Amino acid sequence: MASFLDRSRTVAGPGYSRWLIPPAALAVHLSIGQVYATSVYKSSLVETFGASLTSIGVIFSIAIVMLGLSAAVLGKWVDHGGPRKAMFTAACFWAAGFFVAAIGISTTQLWLVYLGYGVLGGIGLGIGYISPVSTLIKWFPDRPGLATGMAIMGFGGGALIASPLSNQLLRAYDSSYDGTAGSVASGSAVAQLFVTLGVIYLVAMMYGAFTIRVAPPDYAPPGWDPSTRKQSSMVTTASVSANNAVRTPQFWLLWVLLFCNVTAGIGILEQAAPMIQDFFRDGGTTAISAVAAGGFVGLLSLGNMAGRFVWSSTSDVIGRKRIYMVYLGVGAVLYVLLALVGQTATALFVLLALVILSFYGGGFATMPAYLRDLFGTFEVGAIHGRVLTAWSAAGVAGPLIVNGFLDARGTPGELVAADYRPALLTMVVLLVIGFVANLLIKPVAERFHEPSDAAAPAPAAAR
Amino acid sequence: MSSTAADPERESPGRNDPSAGVQKALLGIGWTLVGVPLVYGLVQTLRRVVTLFTG
Structure with missing residues (x-):
């Protein structure tokens, strides 16, 4: 299994279509973009835990801080281990975060939600956010802005999907919840939502992990002359660690x-x-x-x-x-x-x-x-x-x-x-x-x- | 970490590549898998946006 995740197993041949790479990257970013849709169940968590809005807001803050820290600390590992291993790891952390948080909600232990969604989920966010970036840049040397824009657009799009989807799922899990202002879903409905989202995101991110490919060495897209790349002194052909x-x-x-x-x-x-x-x-x-x-x-x-x-x-x-x-x-x-x-x-x-x-x-x-x-x-x-x-x-x-x-x-x-x-x-x-x-x-x-x-x-x- | 002559990437790139026909099918499946949820999210959000001008 480990060898399947290795970078060497993901290197594509010269005839591989680079347009297969953005959907793999989007599958990851659309999943982790859920972090911006937490407002849907914020009131429910406040009521479930009898906590302040600030205490619940800390869950999101921990996740964002862990995103930055894990991206900074694990960035070199992501670059050298390859995108498949990184996406696989990100999927495990992100889904585990939901599952641990669901246990925390079910047992009304807020620290488990901090640990789950905040710490574990945050690590998944950090690894997942950076995992497809260098891969995309190497597949699209002619249009790196377009390539990274496509993936990182997914992070914004993730919230657009998660917000209405979470609302619909909460209505399905709690018949007394109607999704309007003032209506609050039960804690057990939020716990079920977390398990459902964890499963959905695990599957989606694994799709990304198993379809991502690294560009072959010296790759250049057909019809693109790499010598045209250095048109500006602000674009280097050198490498900096x-x-x-x-x-x-x-x-x-x-x-x-x-x-x-x-x-x-x-x-x-x-x-x-x-x-x-x-x-x-x-x-x-x-x-x-x-x-x-x-x-x-x-x-x-x-x-x-x-x-x-x-x-x-x-x-x-x-x-x-x-x-x-x-x-x-x-x-x-x-x-x-x-x-x-x-x-x-x-x-x-x-x-x-x-x-x-x-x-x-x-x-x-x-x-x-x-x-x-x-x-x-x-x-x-x-x-x-x-x-x-x-x-x-x-x-x-x-x-x-x-x-x-x-x-x-x-x-x-x-x-x-x-x-x-x-x-x-x-x-x-x-x-x-x-x-x-x-x-x-x-x-x-x-x-x-x-x-x-x-x-x-x-x-x-x-x- | 360097890309040297012993780098396995240089030894057999593309050994796991699907055929061109399968790649075409995967393109359709991949973009559908990410496109359908994205369109769902966009439609739901636009429905909310309408309330800014009507509500």
């Missing part, structure tokens, strides 16, 4: 820009539903109903997902540095507009938030291709894993900034647009810092490059 990458200023500048982009996006995502209601509150009543606010959250999810594919693919044409100038520069301008004139019209508010969230998604999806451009494909998965610690940090900083400002301005349900300005303008400052960090990125110095015989060679000839 993960250990060397973290010694370069480029790595830390990328870390800063990802942190700033994600923190700014989370600022809106975390508060989306109450935010739109508060922006259009007049004299104690809001023009936006709770149902409409839910629709706004759905629209943002679509923007987040679409941005991952559209903007990352666009980066193949205009370049990685320029696309991040758009995410961070135009994003800062849109944030200023949102803060100052967002309350003047609902359509304007929705449009601004939608584009901002598409930039948030684009920032995630373009990062692996930016890393490939600067550090080469040698250990791009491991380097990506280490950069993702910025996501973990932003996952803590974003909500802290927004909630800190809003707590100081008043009580939830009574806030108005002006109360959001300090938080939104802080996000503008962060985006400007990220913009400057991006401007400072230059090609990696030669002293960090691997000797040519130590790293995997760059594509040499089209087949």
